[in-house]
Amino acid sequence: MTLAPGGAAAEPLYRILLIEDDQGDALLVEELLYDTGLRFELTTRTTLAEARTELAGSTIDCVLLDLHLPDVSGIEGVAAVRGLAPHTAVIVLTGLSEAQAGSDAMAAGAQDYLVKGKVEADLLRRTVRYAVYRSQTERASAEAQAARLRAEENARLERGLLPQPMLGTSTVRVTSRYLPSAELALLGGDFLDVVEGDDGLLHAVVGDVSGHGPDAAALGVCLRIAWRSLILGGHRGDDLLHLMERILIAERGSQQLFATCTLLTLDQDAGTATLHLAGHHEPLLTTADGTRELAAAHGIALGIAPGLRSWPATTVRLPAAGALTLYTDGLTEGHNGATGERLGVEGLLALIGKLATSDPAAHVDLLIRETHALNAGQHTDDVAVLRLDWGGRIPRG
Template sequence: MTAALTTLGDIAASEPVYRILLIEDDVADAVLVEELLHDTELRFELTTSTSLAEARSELAVRAVDCILLDLHLPDVSGTDAVADVRAMAPHTAVIVLTGLSEKQAGSEAMAAGAQDYLVKGKVEADLLRRTVRYAVYRSHTERVAAEAQSARLRAEENVRLERGLLPRPLLDTSTVTVTTRYLPGAEQALLGGDFLDVVEGDGGLLHAVVGDVSGHGPDAAALGVCLRIAWRSLVLAGHHGTELLHLMERLLVAERGTQPLFATCTLLTLDQKAATATLYLAGHHEPLLTTAEETLEVPAEHGIALGIIPGHRDWPATVIPLPDTGALTLYTDGLTEGHNGDAGGRLGIEGLLPLINTTPSADPAAHLDSLIRQTRALNERPHTGRIRAFRQRGEAA
């Protein structure tokens, strides 16, 4: 049976309240520990469990700062008890309670992961107070260090994934300026499955892709990297249009394994001599075309996302004329799926276009930065979004 008791000492209220779980099946020993805690004048909340199973149930519903653990419980004993408790509460201080005859038990318990140990019958209030305080402090320090290490590893993983998802455009003689922006879905989050690339091919043709693998996290990002690299390799090898999408879909199906992942993407081939752009939409939304007058969504035929019906090959082409100067914007839906501020609902393309049309566009980088700031302010939280703008050099666009 589990009993909860809250006790506050007479010391300053600024002192922390230690949430303590005592795992002890001997009632007399449990009473003695409780009395000693009172004598320490620590501010504490004490919960008592008589078995590991009870402790597991208790830890499932409440967090504690310190666990006082008897090594001889009805359902576990010795260092196995320490290992089990550490597995249940890896970031909680564990202090082992040993008997007078257990000379090696304390050191073995610390080797198994306990912060400290106390010998029953030799514990005084001052010693218990110092031990609890130090153990909790040490546990907190270890947790902070572990979180810092995790953040460093996450940052390194982000850098590696970003190199694969967001490569440098491969341009030689093109008069097109490429500007990109990327925002993760949450602070410290791994990149999602969005990917993009630009490659200049033969005959002055500029090829670009923006894609989005379903889901978030390392699996989606890794698949996005595979698709991005495959796209660049296949384009440089001379594959385009429907055949290119078919080969990318084959790779997606092979790499996703049993996971129900799919990908949407937009392929763009820009012919600067003919002043046309050829579009293939595989489950993706239309790009935006900015002229000197306004920005509008490009009307284009839609095809099915990659991996939904493998082998279907339903990707019609759309050819659009281009102005002498202007910009094409390809983006993933993170830019439009946020909330539209006080207007309510999702921002959508209906909310995005007025923002674009009222945002100065002379400098592509400043234009994108301003647009992202506005959409984030409306949404009131960061969201996944990526924009790629292809802007021809010339007079004001």
């Protein structure tokens, strides 16, 4: 490797790979690079096979490529280099008699071409700088396009996972939030929904499909839509979960995905909430006296033991005013960065007790932000939160 000592302080360092089997031509290129005044690191290889290691193992800004190498020739060499390093600038070196070769090389993906024996330092300087700038611009454009496509896909999935609540006469205030497990990542398999049925009862679900990425997200959307359709069709409790499990098994194919969920039916007139836990944890009840976890019977996750149908119901009395919070375990599985201990439900309840906000939406946002901060921003699981606030219609006692 050759490192140029000169160059202006503001000049970027160009990491250049020269693939040239003629030692004389390689020496001339190196001398010309010194004359350009560029700051550069030059690595020379004589075959494409030798260059593969450099292209795969280090960051190269520009490849100077001879079109006639011992192991590859012509535009096949350009295609091979572009395949190994698609976002690296490629400048082809051609002979005097190869008038068409340079144009063909650019059509194959090279940024530019230079004719051996016709290159001066100023021309080489401009060509390298422009080729690198162009390749960096193309890379930035490709990354921006990929980000846009990912954002669009996330938006489509989000519409499926986080639908608009279907409310009729209910006065319950619904707040829902979703936080994916990693920046720019596809949404995972967490899902939630709220529907007021023809029976006047408010039905809610929060669930979590095992795994992350598009497969889990697609299954989460499928289960969420299935739940809403089945609720509107009059299915409830054990029967509803049985049908959701059948759908999960049919849709997961050969993948051993499973899902946990909490079903909630809120009867404002009777002042009760009926819970079915399918491998999921209990919701939180917030009153004027504070927040606590509701005790409820546990059932098995969907898809773990098909046909077992073990989902007991638990009915609890509710206060005249309060809130129920259903959430996925991404809210509690993080760790306290100061102590290294898992947050857990106890830590979550302690944190809720310190939050000084009465607005439900602000409370949920702050809760997610604080748990994220405690985990030093390294949340590794998706977070879905559904909060239902009421007041006035539910009798005490």
